[in-house]
Amino acid sequence: MTGLADHLIIVPILLPLVCAAVMLLFDERRRDLKGGIGIATTVALLIVSIVLLRQADLTPPGSGVRTYQLGNWPAPFGIVLVLDRLSALMLVLTGVLGIAALLYALARWHRAGPRFHTLFQLQLMGLNGAFLTGDLFNLFVFFEVLLAASYGLVLHGDGTARVRAGLAYIAINLTASFLFLIGVSLAYGVTGTLNMADLAQRIQALAPGDVALVAAAAAILGTAFLMKAGAWPLNFWLPTTYAAASAPAAAIFAVMSKLGVYIILRLWTLVFGADAGPLAEFGGDGLLVIGMLTIVFGTVGVLASQSLPRLAGCSVLVSSGTLIAAIGTGAGTVIGPALYYLVSSTLGLAALFLLVELIERMRDPGADVLAVTMEAYSETNEDDPGEEVGVAIPATIAILGGSFIACALLLAGLPPLSGFTGKFGLMAAMLKTGGATIQASSWMLVGLLTLSGLATLIAMTRTGISSFWARMDDSVPRVRIIEMAPVVCLLLLCLGLTVGGGPAMRYMETTARALQAPQDYVNGVLSAPRAGSTDRQAHP
Template identity: 80%
Template sequence: MTGMLDHLIIVPILLPLVSGAVMLLLAERRRALKGGIGLATTVALLIVSIVLLRLADTSPADGSAVKVYQLGNWPAPFGIVLVLDRLSALMLVLTSVLGIAALLFSLARWHRAGPRFHTIFQLQLMGLNGAFLTGDLFNLFVFFEALLAASYGLVLHGDGIVRVRAGLAYVAINLTASFLFLIGASLAYGVTGTLNMADLAARIPALSSGDAALFAAAAAILGTAFLMKAGAWPLNFWLPTTYAAASAPAAAMFAIMSKLGVYVILRLWMLVFGPDAGPLAGFGGGWLLVGGMLTIMFGTVGVLASQSLSRLAGCSVLVSSGTLIAAVGTGDGAVIGATLFYLVSSTLGIAAFFLLVELVERIRDPGADVLAVTMEAYGEGEDEGLADEIGIAIPATIATLGGSFIACALLLAGLPPFSGFIAKFALMAAMLETDGTAVQASTWTMIGLLTVSGLATLIAMTRSGISSFWARIDDRVPRVRIIEMAPVLALLLLALGLTVGGGPTMRYMEATTQALRAPQGYVTGVLSTERVGSAQGRANP
């Protein structure tokens, strides 16, 4: 990269940071101005992210041309570096897309529900982007804490005792995860003398047996922290309740936060415990596979048992996270490529569903559930007014909400024509690809879980759809603004676009996987980058 493009990598961090700081200087009553600044910032982030993705996609598939930005012009492993490759660029684009959708939805009313919403939202984006771009564990911890601090404000944004209780539990769980993160990173530094990810990968093969055991313990502690964030069983009891209690825009952004844990596990596991890691090669893969499958089971049961749409959406996050964790644990290249496709598809679907849930719940009166049970018990209202309902037109609002609900159901269940079908089909096809050997029992178990979880999601969504749209007691038509419905439709259209553009998308995912499976290219690209204005690594006078 040359010229201004040299500094483009740091823009996704600086832009929301500066925007949030500027909005702190504005009075709270100037929410319209803050909303305009926040929306302009998030759109600019999307444009920058797309440019960075195109830059990353021009590099060789072996990962040998990663883009490295040295803060303070200090080379790795001594200085702080930001690293751009296909995987980090993909996550930047996905974060920006969800950011625009959630922020646009919040402008209808949620940004007025509490103070400093726009500043907190921008700090959340800054922390996510920094976590995806950083090249060392220390700054990953810094950005991890920054985004968690912002998420505390988002999860408590609004009022209500349920939200406060869920928020306090969320804070306690994440403080525990941060504590484990700090212990694991400290132990890893004590063993290797570095926290730079590329330098870690270079030093691991030379560790003695005793140091390798200590580093394995450090990796296990770090993995526990990230699995807590990803919602892996049995550390996920907090997630459905917290996500269900949060506001719709916050829950939509949390859909990408749960994927941050999966991203870090994928990044570190493929880089540090790759085929060149010696005795530690593939460390923890079996645990990831088993833990992911148990998470799918737990999430599937939760989906079937959910009595509210918001909790159904929260349990869908668990099914998605479990699928990703188990797929990463297989370590197979073709499976990883399909996993990245599933990551994007499921994140878009879950975020759209969280936004849609609030709109659908406006249809029903708070006492409608109790009244419906009472009428069913006494057999009342079964035929009353049936003749009058024949031929009555469905209001446009109800039709739009119902169509969007069906689209979310198909997307989350993995049925055509949406991208969830392609993602699950690609996962199953990749798992069944063998070199003439018999398919392992774990593979059949995983395929069975994917099928059962999709069926469970379809049953639960159908049941909830009938209750919300078909079996309505009154004829109330909720007030839904275009600014609220547009983000939902946009996310669903993007998921449909992944189906139409499945070929180019899978090509990008396969190139990303190829780079991840050749970590030496990443290591060489980071450690061999010279200081600006230097000759053979030495600074000019």
């Protein structure tokens, strides 16, 4: 017999799907009703995700994973959903960002175009399904669902810049999907399976003539996932697209860019681990180089950015590059701090994307040109007695400024917020060798992390001065509580990560150790009994 608790794994997929279908029954004029349904659904998703994370955390190490067999068909023959500590973590992160972005959108963005709430729920469904699925084909299916929804979200609203960026975004993601399909087909043709646990077993016994074909399939799949993560050199689209998208869409895209990183980490530790024979740690050096080049590209973009939206988009590249390079180091001790950094940077980036629009409301469209002209010709009023010194800062400006400073500290990796904890943990893990010689690549990565943090601090300081200190007028932007509350809550969560750094890092390190023991995952998936069965042995 099975209870309701056994069906919780599929709820993060079914709930937004049903919600999206129900919303299609209502006319677009009933947006308030749709907004209420969307908020209730997203809150329920977060609650279920937290319960699943609690269940995954209570699972004793080495006891495998929790599975859900659709149609009660065992793996590798049927579709199976897999819950472990990593997938549960990503579900909770998606739920948090979903609530923040949706609350922000209820202020005005959900009225900027049709079917916003339906697209948003389908986006959540695709993300949750991609994190839970246990086979590559259904990963492709959920990949396409979330991409189809993201096409609508990135074009939501109006404006030539958004349409132009959206067309480039669609083109690059269609290319990634094409590569994904080719890689999946090639992998299936060689191994005869797409279940990731079964694939991990079969790769260990590959015929010598099939090794090159599987390596080619892995390279093609890796290219598709790296494109989605915004890795160099196929990341030219990301800063422009994220800068042009609406604030709530860009906020949820912050976790969507981490989907590529999640898949790379999952496949690299599960399928191409130490027991993969000739393909053990396949592509690790390439990931390290690509990650470091992505950090360089993102750092240059951060320094060169002349607008806050583009600066936020380039910061996504720095975050993705850091995670890809951390995976490429091949050190198991780095994965735990990398996961902590993933959560911290994603929350910080989402808060910044929401904050960008509120700050941009203070800027006059011609302010940038006027500021450059005044600086070039030294047009200052020397007779000004400075009577404005000491004037009280309006509360709105104070809250926006404080939130901006918190985002700057998070992305630059400075104390006291969680960005420092994540970056320091990464550096400490790379430089901790147990007496062995530290590799040159580790020193290079530590240097790049330091320089990228310095560049982010310089760029954010420059932007903060132009936005808050050197404003051309004294106007105070109109900001609603429902817009500011998600930003503050995301930043408070980052503060909570700092205060609760011990338990949070414990969870991340336990997750990292589980990823380094892929046999537990394989046994948990392939040996899972059918529902209602008393036979706890593996099925043939």
